[in-house]
Amino acid sequence: MLLDKFHNRYIVKGTIVAETPIHIGAGNESIDPVETENAVIKDKDGKPYIPGSSLKGALRSWLEIFLRGSGSKLVGEKKTCLIVDKPCIDPSDKEIKKWLEEIKEKYEGKDDADRFVAEEIYRKLCPICRVFGSHYFASKITINDCRLKDEKTYIETRDRVAIDRDTGTASQGKKYDFEQVAAGTKFDFYMTADNLDEENEKILKIIIKVLESGNFTVGGKTSIGLGRIKLCDAKVYRIDQNSLESYLFNGLSEEMGWQYV
Incomplete structure (x- = not known):
């Protein structure tokens, strides 16, 4: 299903709770000796938040791995790609370039040619790229920045002690700190x-359930136990052409509620 006209919209609302401390770095290190070396990302008011792009990227990476393994049969037979390493439609691949040229020629001069080409490309995408987007399609999912309640x-x-990679022991006199x-x-x-x-829809259900599990992580330093979050009090709504x-x-109503379990 393409995005050229409205068919439906799903809205998921809830509360993200930090099950363990979270560190999503601001991307810069302070040179002020009284400030922490590795600050968390903050908004213009100095309040920490979880960027929607970070959460969405973490979800996509997790799904790519999960659906290539034990969850591979949950969303059909088509194998899930790894968008960074080997996308299902790689624009630099010679065979893909040839195929794209062929389908463009196939529909050249026909009414709705662009739509037919788009549908051919969409069918070739893996389940994750169809939802999260690819080189050729926008994402169907949007996650807002998660602001403090x-x-x-x-x-x-x-505070942490730096580890010597060769000996596996603490480096003498080398400490660092970070915010969480x-x-x-x-x-x-x-x-x-x-x-x-x-x-x-199956992918959306998986996203909601893994967030509700309390075992999903976001941000950095997850290897030392940081970043575990849980979605609580989730409400899901479905708007279609009848309720649009x-x-x-009038906004959302209970009648638009969607059961995802």
């Missing part, structure tokens, strides 16, 4: 998914 900010500074958002911190969660078919007008004029 409470006014009070809980940021801790943690405290466990128990709560963030708003809001995700939309557009024009999902039955296969896409009501949604636009």
Whole structure:
């Protein structure tokens, strides 16, 4: 199902709770000796948040691995690609380039030629690329930045000792510190998914369930136990062509609720 016209929209709302401290780095190191070396990302008001792009990227990476393994049969027979290493439609691949030229020639001069070409490309995509996007298609999923639910900010500074890679022991006199958002911190969660078919719906259900499990991690330093989050109080709504007008004029309602279990 393409994105050229409205068919349906799924909205997932809830609360993300930090089960363990979270560190999503700001991408810069301070040169101020009284500041921490590795700060967490903050908004313009100095409050930490979880970037929607970081959460979406972590979900995609997890799904690519999961659906290539034990979950491979959950969303059909087509094998899931690894978008970074080997995308299902690699624009640099000679065979792919040839195939793209052939399908463009096939529909050249026909009404809705662009749509027919897009449908051919979409059919060749793996289940993950159909939902999360590829070189040729926009993502069907959008995750907003997860902002703090409470006014009070809980940021801790943690000290660590550098490890010598050769000996596996602590390096003498080498310490570093970093910021982390405290466990128990709560963030708003809001995700939309557009024009999902039955296969896409299965992926959405997996996303919701893995977030609800409390075993999903986001951010850095996960190897030392950081970044475990849990989706709580999730509510999922489905808007289709029959309920679109009501949604636009009156907002979400209980009648639009969608069962994902």
